[in-house]
Amino acid sequence: MAIIEMKVPVVGESVTEVTIATWNKKDGDTVKMDEVLCELESDKATFELPAEAAGVLRILAKEGDTLAIGAPICSISTDGAAPEAPQEEAPAATPSNGQAPEAAPAPAPEAKAEETKTIEVKIPVMGESVTEATIANWNKKEGDFVKMDEILCELESDKATFELPAEAAGTLHIIAEPGSTLEIGAVVATITVGAGAPAAAPSAPAAAPASGGSSAPVADKASGVTPVAAAILADKGINPKDIQGSGEGGKITKADALKATSAPAPAAKAEAPKAAPAPQPAAAPATTSGRAERRQRMTSLRKTIARRLVAVKNETAMLTTFNEVDMQPIMELRSKFKDKFKEKHGVGLGFMSFFAKAVCVALKEFQAVNASIDGDEIVYHDYVDISVAVSTERGLVVPILRNADQLSFAGIEKGIIELAVKARDNKLTIEDMSGGTFTITNGGVFGSMMSTPIINAPQVAILGMHNIIERPVVVNKEIVIRPMMYIALSYDHRIIDGKESVSFLVRVKQLLEDPARLLLDV
Template structure:
């Protein structure tokens, strides 16, 4: 029995998606709940799985094609068995018999061990600048399949080798001779295009301003050093810096509601809760999963949520509901070495806090010069909603709570 493979039903905020990757090809056997195809939207990558045991019968929408919510992308035959353990694409199936004989003839003519690639495998190899002779074929008569090329690419990435496949940024990772000027043009992903659109829109529509301060991270570092072992034993997770910043921001947001608000047309929406977005960098682009009701969470709960979201983001498993909402955002450029920056607003929020690298600097402490671990803080805010006085006081409140963590517990 044949059934249609449809794109997932997209939320109202998502108009369409793009077929990112077909993990199964026509004629290839798959078990129930096996991943068949990835659909990339401007927010997340959605997975479509096999409805039962069977085979992919036909691919209607190829990789790179645009699909709408619920649109048919292929057909699935339930109960059928695959033609081969490593099946190939539709055109491979149609031409397989003739290609087998051609492959043998080609090898005899060449008199070499150069592998024969299926059309889908050759296309993938060309797109990623993979040398066919470097790939070990597992298909019939040693033919290199699409899966062989993909496995070679994944293996090269994990080993950190200098292979010729493209990097996450789309630039070729290849050593070239002096004087050569290589270029590679790749289409922008929907997620990255959406990020670009939102950031440009934020700069064009908001009256964005940034205020700076610095915080002595010594007290937090000493606390982490003193209680890290006990914390890990009790909660089975390390105590990081982000949970302290999230807690300090939560307390400051209570004191300055305008920083926790958002603008909806001509309305100012004040939120009586603190849902804090934590910016996470992935190969596909920057995503901002939201930790809900931070005020009700302990440091361990915050750390676990951040680690869970970070793992899901890197694996492309974030759901749209994980990133919707949010009343305030924290971004940490310090993990990449940034000493100072001006973060861009995450609309419709009215403020975003930027963390940076911890740098030891000479500071005046009680009339003496001491070397202290300092971090610059940056608060970008929408001046239409937040006055400069409130923004500065908000940042000072965070600074004071981090330099004296007992303030967070005492609410002073």
């Protein structure tokens, strides 16, 4: 027997200590070589600690302990006899039972060795800047039989959502639970492929309905509910087991949850013997709804948004300057040509294309506003990639309209529609989200009158659009009613001076109030 002491590994030059987030194994468990024992968290990232040998695990540090690099964390007792024990027991039982059992055990192991194999399902590479992903939810349960390319779970990164398909057909064994955050390449599940797997899979579902549907259906529904649907059902006090999902594999979607909230009564009537207890829990939350609480784990995307916004506030000298735009010239131009524009180009003529064109012209004149920060260097861009802020159910995403300065009005409108549809359907890719030199956000669609938008780092400026309101203004020494919009420019004062920021915003105002300038380039 040998004892191998495992220590906290070196995980980076500036990392001096780590915290044990979770143990994947218990004290006394038998572990395999390279099997993940626990997750370690530093102030920069999360790491996995694999077993350095096969043997019995002895845990020295508990979850939540903070250890220095090189500190002992556990030990593994290796014993050459331990792995051979199962092989010795089989031959020992064979002679004691006579010749008949001798022939029976022999073919069984041979058949399994030849007909079954285990495939590890790992988190795939999802982009250069993506180092980890969070398991949003599992579409399948432990022990389910899955088909080739069937979607097993949804993965969330700090930029987008991805689906993880099965690499082969077989029996699924889940290793990582929903909500777990793992590094790229980490094992999330295994699939047992072979003749025995398909046979075992049908038997498990057959037994579940026969048992009556008390605990098994609940587990099935709980593992097949989207986060949005789960929140709706929890808010209305509806049990997921009472709903038939219409998604893939019986998954309960948002549409199923909304539909169920309007028809709880018929479900209660259908179960005559259980109708009495059903209304009682439904009535209780109604009287205490004002004091109800509901907890939901933050998604990886939401945590990343929070971390970056706080970092921008703390690490930049952010300042906001305001101006107002008379939108009447643009509105008159749109009213005059919107029908012909849509007939020719197939898209509507919106305000965003005017703002994007005006911003592109102004950015060419004030290049510091189109710059970004890379360490101690300022990067000036000779092109304009506009990030367009889009609000989705999962949080704020900022897809990018590439080479906006080279696009026509129709090209900008088509590009924005394409990005908005992708964001709505959670189809945005890493490429759609990477880069960007300047951001435009439109809080006016939600009724915002004025705001101070936060810079989208490493960019150094962002333009905020707001609601259009008819207000009295002075034009040619006369008071008239005009559709006015406040615009705001938040900028990093470390790079952009006050003169540049104000001049940039005035130039945008000038171009919007006289759209002919955009066509004549003056």
